[in-house]
Amino acid sequence: MLVYSVKQALSGAGVEGQELTVRGWVRTRRDSKAGLSFVHVGDGSCFAPIQVVAEQSLPNYQSEVLRLGPGCSVICTGKLVRSQGKGQSFEIQASRVEVTGFVDDPETYPIQPKAHTMEFLREVAHLRPRTNTFGAVSRVRHCIAQAIHRFFHEQGFFWVNTPIITASDCEGAGQMFRVSTLDLANLARGADGKIDFQQDFFGKEAFLTVSGQLAVEAYCLALSKVYTFGPTFRAENSNTPRHLAEFWMVEPEIAFADLHDDADLAEAFLKYVFRAVLDEREDDMKFFVERVDKGAIERLEKFVDAAFARVDYGQAVKLLEQSGKKFEFPVAWGMDLQTEHERFLTEQHFKCPVVVMNYPEQIKAFYMRLNDDERTVAAMDVLAPGIGEIIGGSQREERLDVLDRRMAAHELSPASYQWYRDLRRYGTVPHAGFGLGLERLVVYVCGLSNIRDAIPYPRTPGNAEF
């Protein structure tokens, strides 16, 4: 017997009138006393379930088919026919319905054919992929991840797998999770009474990575166009709809490139990914428009058609000051832009995605290239309507003397950065890159309101269930 996915069966391609088998989980069952039941079966291959028409004449109709409800797993075989009813193109006229798993206690099975709150579904993260919403989010997330790899591959980038465990605590992007095999109840201590990390697994302190950027820069200065794409960890006690302790980050890095090349890359990248979602996941996006966020598709369509605006940080501050708008937080040169400022620029002033460039050096990281004015660095934020910052990037400081000065100003010891400094000693070139959180992109594309719904099992302060 030919086994088809629900997606293949619903397309009807070349198999109309033939016997085939689909396998999946029951969404709903409706009975007709005329002697048949309609069982909607989904297998996650696409948004829609397929309707299986089960007649009374099936040997297990009374004993099993009538006990089917949401969550039961089934293997259904039958002829694929055009539906007599409305609402679906094809359906399966079942000749056999094999139940592989009933639901223990249907009354307490959490996934019911009704609207659940996202908060409740987070408590049942192992069952929420069976809902319309999380099935759709999962497929869109996959589509985005594949589009990211495809975009870079087509542009001649190489995917570099930078380490998850890092023994340098100098990535400089926030609080880190410690990785250790020391016995916490009986810590090894040196003569000075401090913990003796020489006895730890790596012979020194080790942490989970907060960014692959510094490591990928080394590969950039050999392979020219590279990117990292992997899990990233931040031990910050941030409890917001935008933060996770474990998330996936994309960080491209290009050699012989300046900030404008970086902005060009970011624009082409985002448009490619959004177009892929519009092309490949129309079914899921239509659902988001219906039930999650009316503007989900329109937002992406506008985005891929818009030319990004580019504005200097200094100009942006002036625009905000002259806007006449009352902001909750004041605007002044030297301060970072708040979300409300970013949203004003992109939603009300420019009405399109905006790249803000050249921020004051004191509010940005040490590795960003100092501009000729000596007070700004070649940093950029890509702001998107409806969310604010979506990408942050910069041209990197390629001049060793300037880098050393910047490190001293940030009170970083050159000794811990020898290998990073080497990249400026041996054949340095201008280079640039940016960072993008995958989950934030998923939130933006799907119109979700909490990042915990953009990853299968969210890790946040006080929560590492499942």
Next chain:
RNA sequence: UCCAGCUUAGCUCAGUCGGUAGAGCAGGCGGCUGUUAACCGCCGGGUCCCUGGUUCGAGUCCAGGAGCUGGAGCCA
């Protein structure tokens, strides 16, 4: 970490002035129907988040705690 709000049936929620618990959905039973989150009738279902206090009496008022959510900070 700071500020605010919320916590009542498996789920979503209502509960008036402090007087002893309700609806819809889900589940069970019956009816009806090529049905579309079907519909109609009946039934079962409660640690009102926890601890303590005020009161003749607390889901309701007060204090402390927990969890969740939103905003801020930090950031992707």
